[in-house]
Amino acid sequence: MTEVISAVEAVDVRFPTSRDLDGSDAMNPEPDYSAAYVVVRTSAGGEGYGLAFTVGRGNDLEVAAVKALAPLVIGLPVEEVLADLGAFSRRLTGDSQLRWLGPEKGTIHMAAAAIDNAIWDLYGRREGKPVWRLLAEMSPERLVDLVDFRYLQDALTREEALAILRQAEPGRAERTRHLLAHGYPAYTTTPGWLGYTDDKLVHLAKQAVADGFTQIKLKVGADQETDLRRLALARSAVGPDIRIAIDANQAWGVPQAIEWLRPLAPYKPYWIEEPTSPDDILGHAAIRQAVAPMKVATGEHTHNKVMFKQLLQAGAIDILQMDASRVAGVTENVAILLLAAKFGVPVCPHAGGVGLCEMVQHLAMFDYVAVSGSTEDRVIEYVDHLHEHFTDPVRIREGHYLAPVAPGIGAQLHPDSVARHRYPDGPEWATT
Amino acid sequence: MTEVISAVEAVDVRFPTSRDLDGSDAMNPEPDYSAAYVVVRTSAGGEGYGLAFTVGRGNDLEVAAVKALAPLVIGLPVEEVLADLGAFSRRLTGDSQLRWLGPEKGTIHMAAAAIDNAIWDLYGRREGKPVWRLLAEMSPERLVDLVDFRYLQDALTREEALAILRQAEPGRAERTRHLLAHGYPAYTTTPGWLGYTDDKLVHLAKQAVADGFTQIKLKVGADQETDLRRLALARSAVGPDIRIAIDANQAWGVPQAIEWLRPLAPYKPYWIEEPTSPDDILGHAAIRQAVAPMKVATGEHTHNKVMFKQLLQAGAIDILQMDASRVAGVTENVAILLLAAKFGVPVCPHAGGVGLCEMVQHLAMFDYVAVSGSTEDRVIEYVDHLHEHFTDPVRIREGHYLAPVAPGIGAQLHPDSVARHRYPDGPEWATT
Numbered sequence: 001m002t003e004v005i006s007a008v009e010a011v012d013v014r015f016p017t018s019r020d021l022d023g024s025d026a027m028n029p030e031p032d033y034s035a036a037y038v039v040v041r042t043s044a045g046g047e048g049y050g051l052a053f054t055v056g057r058g059n060d061l062e063v064a065a066v067k068a069l070a071p072l073v074i075g076l077p078v079e080e081v082l083a084d085l086g087a088f089s090r091r092l093t094g095d096s097q098l099r100w101l102g103p104e105k106g107t108i109h110m111a112a113a114a115i116d117n118a119i120w121d122l123y124g125r126r127e128g129k130p131v132w133r134l135l136a137e138m139s140p141e142r143l144v145d146l147v148d149f150r151y152l153q154d155a156l157t158r159e160e161a162l163a164i165l166r167q168a169e170p171g172r173a174e175r176t177r178h179l180l181a182h183g184y185p186a187y188t189t190t191p192g193w194l195g196y197t198d199d200k201l202v203h204l205a206k207q208a209v210a211d212g213f214t215q216i217k218l219k220v221g222a223d224q225e226t227d228l229r230r231l232a233l234a235r236s237a238v239g240p241d242i243r244i245a246i247d248a249n250q251a252w253g254v255p256q257a258i259e260w261l262r263p264l265a266p267y268k269p270y271w272i273e274e275p276t277s278p279d280d281i282l283g284h285a286a287i288r289q290a291v292a293p294m295k296v297a298t299g300e301h302t303h304n305k306v307m308f309k310q311l312l313q314a315g316a317i318d319i320l321q322m323d324a325s326r327v328a329g330v331t332e333n334v335a336i337l338l339l340a341a342k343f344g345v346p347v348c349p350h351a352g353g354v355g356l357c358e359m360v361q362h363l364a365m366f367d368y369v370a371v372s373g374s375t376e377d378r379v380i381e382y383v384d385h386l387h388e389h390f391t392d393p394v395r396i397r398e399g400h401y402l403a404p405v406a407p408g409i410g411a412q413l414h415p416d417s418v419a420r421h422r423y424p425d426g427p428e429w430a431t432t
Numbered sequence: 433m434t435e436v437i438s439a440v441e442a443v444d445v446r447f448p449t450s451r452d453l454d455g456s457d458a459m460n461p462e463p464d465y466s467a468a469y470v471v472v473r474t475s476a477g478g479e480g481y482g483l484a485f486t487v488g489r490g491n492d493l494e495v496a497a498v499k500a501l502a503p504l505v506i507g508l509p510v511e512e513v514l515a516d517l518g519a520f521s522r523r524l525t526g527d528s529q530l531r532w533l534g535p536e537k538g539t540i541h542m543a544a545a546a547i548d549n550a551i552w553d554l555y556g557r558r559e560g561k562p563v564w565r566l567l568a569e570m571s572p573e574r575l576v577d578l579v580d581f582r583y584l585q586d587a588l589t590r591e592e593a594l595a596i597l598r599q600a601e602p603g604r605a606e607r608t609r610h611l612l613a614h615g616y617p618a619y620t621t622t623p624g625w626l627g628y629t630d631d632k633l634v635h636l637a638k639q640a641v642a643d644g645f646t647q648i649k650l651k652v653g654a655d656q657e658t659d660l661r662r663l664a665l666a667r668s669a670v671g672p673d674i675r676i677a678i679d680a681n682q683a684w685g686v687p688q689a690i691e692w693l694r695p696l697a698p699y700k701p702y703w704i705e706e707p708t709s710p711d712d713i714l715g716h717a718a719i720r721q722a723v724a725p726m727k728v729a730t731g732e733h734t735h736n737k738v739m740f741k742q743l744l745q746a747g748a749i750d751i752l753q754m755d756a757s758r759v760a761g762v763t764e765n766v767a768i769l770l771l772a773a774k775f776g777v778p779v780c781p782h783a784g785g786v787g788l789c790e791m792v793q794h795l796a797m798f799d800y801v802a803v804s805g806s807t808e809d810r811v812i813e814y815v816d817h818l819h820e821h822f823t824d825p826v827r828i829r830e831g832h833y834l835a836p837v838a839p840g841i842g843a844q845l846h847p848d849s850v851a852r853h854r855y856p857d858g859p860e861w862a863t864t
Contacts, residue, residue, distance in 0.1 A: 011769050027528060027562050028528050029530070031529065031532075055529050055532045056529035056532075056535045057529035057530050058497070058500055058530045058540065061493065061500055061540070062533065065493055065539070068492070095489065096462065097486075098489050099458075099459070100460075100486050100488075101486065101490045101494065103709075105538045105735065106537045106539055106540060107497070107533045107538055108534055108538060110533070120642075136440060151685050151686075151709040151715070152685070153686060154715060160730040193704075238568070251581050252582075254583075255585050255586055256585065277535075277738045279537070279735075279742075280741075281714075283583070283586060283738075283742075303711075306711040306713065306715075309712075313714050314714065326685070351600050405635065
């Protein structure tokens with residue numbers, strides 16, 4: 001009997017992070033980090049785990065969106081799916097009725113991410129490889145087949161993408177060895193949440209340096225005086241050589257961003273992240289021009305590859321912040337890595353949340369081994385929340401992500417964590 | 433007792449339009465025109481009706497999204513809501529957890545549209561006025577208070593918006609009389625669905641001219657030879673003086689669009705609509721430059737005012753196709769009308785679907801009376817589907833929309849139509 005995808009399960013899992021103001025920023029004062037947690041099962045007993053991250057209310061909608069996509073997936077022969085994951089991705093995002101809810105954006109697209117990531121997890125498990133390695137060992141031709149070039153042609157052709165991958169091919173083995181030995185550089189957002197006291201900020205900033213991080217990040221944008229005070233405190237805590245990124249989480253309009261950032265410049269913020277609406281490509285370009293040499297970074301809310309294409313075409317960003325579950329999963333992110341490489345813009349993935357660190361490290365590591373071939377000016381965000389709930393949590397050493405070795409993409413939660421945090425019936429929620 | 437909003441009901445209503453290929457185009461081969469139909473009730477027995485349009489599968493998600501937003505609305509004092517609809521809109525779209533699913537895009541944003549439209553309907557009913565007139569009689573100051581300028585400042589300030597409205601103020605009364613006497617120009621998409629035979633196309637195109645329309649629209653983009661044949665047929669059916677718009681529904685990439693359109697130029701298409709991804713601002717700008725004097729139109733999938741702002745800033749469009757339920761309803765559309773007026777780009781609303789004609793005519797008529805002050809090169813799309821299900825259907829005479837006179841926004845369905853088309857339990861669906 002042909003092995004088919006027999007089930008796509010989706011569970012509403014929420015962690016009550018708002019109780020401690022972990023994750024608080026200018027636009028997200030009280031997030032409850034959550035996941036639309038997906039388990040794909042096959043008729044031969046195979047499993048794949050993926051998720052889409054949300055911040056609480058609405059996670060039920062994300063779960064419902066996964067269930068709406070499930071009929072497109074259930075019954076497909078597994079080998080056919082894995083042999084042409086580009087076609088599978090187009091199937092997930094191209095349904096002629098469901099795409100009206102996007103197209104390729106928001107709730108329905110994040111649901112596609114959760115499923116796509118679960119399928120890549122399944123693939124990694126079958127091959128006995130972590131997903132970064134699975135990708136990094138694919139031929140340039142197979143990788144390029146993952147990309148839907150329909151809306152990318154004016155910025156990146158199939159031939160250009162192939163050339164990028166072929167150029168990186170000879171160094172793959174050496175970079176894989178280097179990665180396994182040294183890991184991939186990380187930075188930490190742990191010190192900088194807006195809800196933390198000054199003392200906690202200073203303590204955690206010093207701790208970050210002691211732990212080997214060379215970059216930290218502070219949330220800004222709620223109150224300018226507070227931002228100045230916190231930035232000064234952080235700068236004196238970490239010294240002149242540690243990079244301090246700041247993150248406004250979309251708090252400003254374009255002229256307001258430029259004005260707000262001017263007095264912060266003496267503290268040498270390395271990048272300003274999400275200074276304005278994530279949809280405002282031209283606005284980011286204007287801000288970038290005004291605040292240079294401060295860098296402009298965005299991406300965690302950039303909803304698909306067409307938006308990333310334009311951010312690059314418009315010269316709007318210095319740093320591309322890929323997210324594992326905002327765009328449609330690993331498959332679309334391969335296209336985005338190729339776009340970034342074409343334009344020579346470093347990818348510094350967004351992470352934190354629930355399972356974002358676990359998943360997105362695979363993309364950055366694949367980028368290093370087989371796409372950009374570099375870790376220069378590249379760091380993966382790290383936040384030390386909620387990793388204990390994963391069966392294969394990220395491992396951080398001396399400010400680096402160690403390369404995962406377990407098969408899959410790392411999104412599997414402990415069954416007990418799922419049971420406890422199911423919303424609204426798990427004991428973590430039922431008792432509050 | 434203070435009157436409060438006591439209920440926000442949402443119903444999944446679907447019409448089996450795919451059975452006749454009504455509404456078929458290059459990206460939507462078999463739509464079932466549907467609505468997340470919203471009824472807002474007040475503690476004093478007031479009612480407001482609104483909807484978000486979808487094309488079938490996924491309408492249940494849209495209904496679920498309305499229900500997710502409902503707790504933000506229920507219990508609010510009605511007078512407070514109506515006195516500051518700008519604040520109400522920010523409340524609907526700014527919830528710190530739910531906005532993660534957008535922000536301001538896709539499923540969750542369309543749900544905000546359905547509720548916002550229902551609140552405007554409620555407001556019109558209380559004032560005994562159709563919504564176009566309610567808006568057109570508001571002071572410039574109150575209208576500008578509807579607009580969230582946070583992300584618009586670099587293109588449109590509050591002062592500029594006020595100036596636009598004040599300039600149009602003296603002519604309001606005269607234009608209202610003109611509108612009531614003559615209606616607002618329409619064009620028809622009825623002849624041009626991709627699934628129709630050549631004979632049906634020719635017959636309906638001639639009929640449209642006989643009915644007084646001066647513009648029709650054809651769907652293109654599935655097959656170039658077919659497009660050429662159908663365009664030639666339509667041109668000879670309607671003669672040289674009738675405008676023929678064409679609509680690719682996002683079928684092409686940027687270079688492909690330019691190439692595909694070249695041989696169509698001799699038939700003088702008036703505008704090309706949705707030539708590529710709706711997210712591709714820079715792509716639309718490139719296409720516009722290449723295909724002039726053919727005009728470029730888009731908007732039915734443009735997901736919020738920040739995207740419209742950029743389409744205007746980039747010189748990407750000749751025609752702005754406002755949609756009643758893609759962005760967050762009447763309130764956000766007021767901002768978009770002001771942006772269009774600032775940039776001098778005519779608004780030709782997208783309509784058809786379910787209830788889109790009924791709702792969007794109010795915005796175009798308000799624009800004429802109190803914003804742009806003009807109907808030059810402005811037409812509202814008309815499709816003769818499904819109007820019979822509405823209690824106050826649009827009235828078309830000699831190629832014009834007659835101004836609605838009944839209070840509200842026109843989105844109320846006959847209770848019997850709702851009952852018959854409820855999905856999945858209504859008799860239209862249960863028997864198939």
